[in-house]
Amino acid sequence: MALFWCFHHKMPGGFTIQTTVLMYRQLRDHIEKISPLTDQEYDLVCAQFEYRKFRKHQYLTQVGEPVKYHYFVLSGLLKLVFTTENGKQHIVSFAAEDWWESDFYAFFTKTMATMSLECIEDTEVLCLSLDGYRYLCATFHKMEHFFLEKANYGFIGAQRRIISSLTSDAKERFEQLQKQYPFLIQRIPKSLIAAYLGVSRETLSRLY
Amino acid sequence: MALFWCFHHKMPGGFTIQTTVLMYRQLRDHIEKISPLTDQEYDLVCAQFEYRKFRKHQYLTQVGEPVKYHYFVLSGLLKLVFTTENGKQHIVSFAAEDWWESDFYAFFTKTMATMSLECIEDTEVLCLSLDGYRYLCATFHKMEHFFLEKANYGFIGAQRRIISSLTSDAKERFEQLQKQYPFLIQRIPKSLIAAYLGVSRETLSRLY
DNA sequence: CCAAATTCGTGACTTACATCAATCTCAAAA
DNA sequence: TTTTGAGATTGATGTAAGTCACGAATTTGG
Secondary structure, three states: OOOOOOOOOOOOOOOOOOHHHHHHHHHHHHHHOOOOOOHHHHHHHHOOEEEEEEOOOOEEEOOOOEOOEEEEEEEOOEEEEEEOOOOOEEEEEEEOOOOEEOOHHHHHHOOEOOOEEEEOOOEEEEEEEHHHHHHHHHHOHHHHHHHHHHHHHHHHHHHHHHHHHHHOOHHHHHHHHHHHOHHHHHHOOHHHHHHHHOOOHHHHHOOO | OOOOOOOOOOOOOOOOOOHHHHHHHHHHHHHHOOOOOOHHHHHHHHOOEEEEEEOOOOEEEOOOOEOOEEEEEEEOOEEEEEEOOOOOEEEEEEEOOOOEEOOHHHHHHOOEOOOEEEEOOOEEEEEEEHHHHHHHHHHOHHHHHHHHHHHHHHHHHHHHHHHHHHHOOHHHHHHHHHHHOHHHHHHOOHHHHHHHHOOOHHHHHOOO
């Protein structure tokens, strides 16, 4: 039952009983910004998710392995990383609270991951399997609508980033990031910001 | 009635009566690769679209104006262009047959366009208004599913392009484009390819 | 058909950024 | 305390690609 199945999880403050309620509220609030649901509907929605906790530096998915889940981030911070043959890491995106993240191509097509998903901080997520995703979309028109809205805005965001890389130099791209996600600059080592912006950490360091 | 409303359109060969049937089939075939529809359903779907024809160099939407439509390309070729203050044009994407294109942010939020959508060739499109889009999504779960699939793959494609710009130099990006859309290289002036790849036309010219 | 505009290629020079390497700080571990 | 290691900074040098300039080839429109 959705209301009970992560009862054993310990909160930072030592509370246990509140956990599922928090998860419940956070995901529900998030979904209901787009698609309000009845209690019964949300119970069925919630039942498709599995709570998991990861520690800093742990992998949620690794290159070459299947991508079993689409992740909703409850707390913490993730990076989606593409690594080139020469071993250089490039950050495709970050994911903080209330963001969805996965290697989508691998997830949707059931192929092996080409990107790894790793924790920058200790992170709590809700995992949604492909079957669960399909079940939600097929069963609840509202949920398909929700995911469509998310996908549309995800696409728009990705297109913005493409425009940014086409039109702006390193300094401008950094300023745009700083403006859009100021909290990232604080929480993340500069070398990761550089790997996201597509510049070397030395160059980024010289931009101040 | 969906079957009749662009009867007056002239085909290249001089045929007229076939036009609507072709449009009918092309959009229907396209949608039914994802979501099969009954004849009645498709009639209602089709009724939301408006046929239009544009000539090379014409604008479908211009910067600063509202974006009234989401466009489905029947034939021809479009470019979605972002222009910087210094007047340089950057190509956000191309759209050929069976592609969907628009300034999505402006379209969905009813704000003014930040990108222009222009014809590279004479182009036939089917125009879908925001009301039409919402009607289709709200009325037909299948159509919401169709647009979700499109949006997901659109996002994946945009993310691929981001990865390409993070990891590859001009030559590699060109080769990737050539591999993925070989027909574009033939149909489009190299200067536009360059504006898409994010290199100067001189540099692109020297890559061969 | 010719004139005008596009398109493409190439040389000379400049620039933004990468790379390599050496410090420097600071916090956590031993 | 000393040690370690991650992160940030700074300098010297190399290189991919931008910019400016010119001209040839091709396409387009009147």
